[in-house]
Amino acid sequence: VTLTLLELRRLAQSPILWGGVVLVTAGTLPDVMAFWPMLEGNDLIAHDSSLWFMAVAALAAGWLGLRDRRTGTEPLVSVTPADAAARIVPARIAALVAASLAAFAVVFGAVLAVTAARGGVGAPDPRLYLDGALLVALGGGVGYGLGYLTGSRTVCLFAAPTLPAFNQFLLSVAFSHAATGPTVDWGWLLPSVWEPQRSVVLGFLPDIWTGHIAWLGALVTLVCGGISLVAARRAGARRTMSVSLAVLAFGVLLGTISSAWLMSRPRGVAVFGPDTVREFHEGDDFDYRALSRLARQVGPWPNDGRARTCAIESGFEVCVYPEFGSTFAHQTALEYAHQARFLRGLDDFPSRARMVPAYWGADACTSEELLYFEHRNDPIIHAYDVPLMGCVWAATHEGEGARQAVTTWLFAEAHPEKRLELASGRMAPFGGPAVARAGLALAAMPVEDVRTLLARVWDELERGSLRLSALPGGRE
């Protein structure tokens, strides 16, 4: 224990580790700021940063693994009594795992602290911290193993960026197979996975985290146990060898159980209604037309009373899940109130929006409500991704340019300060530069003139037959 604490104290002074904490936290913050602040949501962003922190841990651990060689104390260590020499490596590994858990806690905590400071509410999922921390510990274990076993700076340096990058490339292989047919069951076995779809109401779809934590725990156990075994064997320390073998056996058992469980998990889950769920195990399961038919049969998500944080703005009421907070409800109501005001008289629009889970819905509206699927985008943008017109326009991909130009016009009218960003391209337009030009050309006209123009072409817009070129400034 004393040796472990000593190593831990040295690791706590590692500039690589601290530099990594600063860099990874700084790299995560743009993502944190890009979404609506929610603790139950940004915990996933913090979790994702573990992939890059893994590289930092591998570098710091590789440096530790090379220490005896670097400092020229290798001959000294090799002539110490066997048991003492065999204790050094397990102590360093234990310190490494503890330092990984602590350093990732700093990153995870910083992301959540920023979220909370921005007004985020909800409860973060502690399993995401544990999963990320174990990934970092795995990177540390592999880095230390490479440093200790190969004694090569070259291998240690190249391994650090390769670990996360190779994980990502393997993910793309797993998903490209899944999309083209053959079953690939090892997608969830990768150390870092693409996070499953998440809903504050339905949870993760599918929920793999408990099994994945066990799987990562098994990998960490196997890596650390393996290194300890080699060290004990080199030193001829039988007791340490026995303990290492027991640790390895535990790792194999845990890995077998958790990997079998993970491989049985579906690759995706689609929820069509409270009682209708479909799991996707293979690419062939994903028959878009059949699933759309099923969605139409099931119909819109019923009002289950869970969207109970409401706000009313200019007669438009929005109800969202409590995890999104009252500010979100208020902001969304404000955006829809803008849309309702500019579109008044053109058609019969709903005067209420209700949040529904991020599910597979054929209809975005009921007869009197707009169904606002949960999404963590800022309502300033999201309310225009799901505009009021969606309730009255026929579902078709034809004439999308003209429809998006009308959405852009509504957005530019509601947010005149964003017009310059849209025009310059600093803000991504809703449907490309041509659509942005047409929307901004409409916004440059008096509002009543635009309403008169829209009233004239409304039937065509509704059917989807209006071309973008028919609108002012709309050259396709």
Add this chain to the structure above:
Amino acid sequence: MTLMGYRLRPLPRAALVGLTLALLVVAWWLAPHLGAIGAARFMQFASVLLGLGAGFTVSRDIDPEPVLASAPHPYWRTPAVRAALWLLGSGAVIVLIGAIIGARVVRPLPVDHMTELAIANLVFVAGLVFLSSLPWGSLLGGAVALGGIGACAILQRLWAYWPLRVIDDADASRVEHPRVWLWGTGAACLVAGLLYLRGRGLRLGHLLTSRKPSRSRAI
């Protein structure tokens, strides 16, 4: 040739050759599964990894001081030759990776453009790691260079006009001629490193050293 052989002798050749071979094999295996973005990312990653290899052409890890203390000091020409050879070899590997990806992808990709960007990345990363390996050695210098690349990636997300775009996202970029920036910065770092070496010899890591080796004793 004999002199060249001596100059290249201390390099970790097995690891460096192994790395390039591994990259070629992985490119062959991954190419059919990569889309346009995946292929571009893979080439950028390969260029970063190969660029890091330049850290092993110069540092006290490669040319240990106890050995050099009693031997003629290799001057700036030795690391210059090594770095030039490494850049040429790595550039060839990137062209080869581009050719493999171009031949094995399902849909045609702008491989020439991706290769051009990857080579600019290679020069930038190689320059960065060459310079950072001088005071800190290959591993720590490589870590510093990786940190620099990470910082560039963060800055390019925050500011569309940030010129050094290692993981280039063409849609978000507002920079004209990003390749020129990468080439220029990389070359400037390499030249700065060589000038430093020319002034001090290969007594790396000892920035406070005052002894300047004799030019006549250089290899």
